[in-house]
Amino acid sequence: MKMIEVRNLKKDYRIAKKRTGMMGSLKHLVMPRYETLEAVKGISFQIHEGESVAFLGLNGAGKSTTIKMLTGIMKPSEGTVRIMGKDPFLNRIENARRIGVVFGQKSQLWWDIPVIESFRLLKNIYSIPEEQYTRNMERFGEILGLHDFLSQPARKLSLGQRVRADLAASLLHEPPILFLDEPTIGVDVTAKQKIYEFLRETNSKKKTTILLTSHDMKDLESICQRLLILEKGKILFDDTIDKLLKEYGGEMTLEEIIIRLFEHEADHITG
Numbered sequence: 001m002k003m004i005e006v007r008n009l010k011k012d013y014r015i016a017k018k019r020t021g022m023m024g025s026l027k028h029l030v031m032p033r034y035e036t037l038e039a040v041k042g043i044s045f046q047i048h049e050g051e052s053v054a055f056l057g058l059n060g061a062g063k064s065t066t067i068k069m070l071t072g073i074m075k076p077s078e079g080t081v082r083i084m085g086k087d088p089f090l091n092r093i094e095n096a097r098r099i100g101v102v103f104g105q106k107s108q109l110w111w112d113i114p115v116i117e118s119f120r121l122l123k124n125i126y127s128i129p130e131e132q133y134t135r136n137m138e139r140f141g142e143i144l145g146l147h148d149f150l151s152q153p154a155r156k157l158s159l160g161q162r163v164r165a166d167l168a169a170s171l172l173h174e175p176p177i178l179f180l181d182e183p184t185i186g187v188d189v190t191a192k193q194k195i196y197e198f199l200r201e202t203n204s205k206k207k208t209t210i211l212l213t214s215h216d217m218k219d220l221e222s223i224c225q226r227l228l229i230l231e232k233g234k235i236l237f238d239d240t241i242d243k244l245l246k247e248y249g250g251e252m253t254l255e256e257i258i259i260r261l262f263e264h265e266a267d268h269i270t271g
């Protein structure tokens with residue numbers, strides 16, 4: 001079954017063209033000028049049930065923009081997104097039941113209330129049955145080690161704790177699809193391992209479809225079978241990790257191959 005279907009997806013941002021100096025700032029107030037930044041330039045791909053896909057690309061490649069369109073937060077400039085057959089932007093409420101979302105940079109939890117209260121609120125919002133809630137809280141608590149900080153408000157958690165709580169929150173309603181945007185950025189190694197183990201298990205046991213952006217290439221191999229590489233808003237590679245290793249591999253590790261793939265681009269930026 002096709003879980004995610006993306007066709008010729010584009011996103012343009014209109015950004016203010018700044019002029020220099022005081023006069024420039026004044027002119028901008030009176031007569032602002034804009035230019036168009038093509039963040040995502042017409043990409044197409046499909047993801048099937050149970051797949052777990054690593055979404056890679058340098059900073060600014062368009063990964064977060066794509067995830068925002070897939071999750072229905074942002075409207076595409078052109079093209080179509082279908083999440084289990086439906087447009088996520090036009091069916092936001094229905095879509096919310098089908099997806100879980102974790103943004104490493106931004107918590108979805110209520111900041112000032114104890115984490116456990118956020119979970120109880122989500123239980124009500126999604127009408128999660130008591131039995132399912134208890135079962136999930138037990139499982140999440142164990143693998144992610146939530147028990148130590150459930151009574152703390154989200155704002156008091158370390159980054160690693162916060163991401164683990166966010167991850168549990170995103171999966172309480174057992175969505176068939178999980179989107180993660182840089183979930184382990186700034187997270188320490190021990191917390192990272194818990195997060196990855198949890199994702200592996202969720203993908204293999206619950207057949208949850210996963211799309212994950214990360215800079216951590218080392219661990220991606222153990223979670224994802226497939227790589228989707230974005231370069232300047234276009235797809236550079238879309239196939240299995242095995243295929244990439246076979247085609248370019250030789251003695252190189254996955255990380256080395258990907259660094260090579262990006263090298264000309266990196267040279268271009270720094271040089």
Ligand SMILES: Nc1ncnc2c1ncn2[C@@H]1O[C@H](COP(=O)(O)OP(=O)(O)O)[C@@H](O)[C@H]1O
Pocket residue numbers: 013014015037039057058059060061062063064065066
């Ligand atoms: N809200 C926004 N307004 C204008 N430009 C943006 C906005 N968000 C992202 N961009 C630009 O779009 C491009 C893609 O950004 P993003 O999707 O965040 O890339 P990535 O997540 O791969 O680092 C970058 O050039 C970025 O500066």
Ligand SMILES: [Mg+2]
Pocket residue numbers: 063064065181
């Ligand atoms: Mg990003």
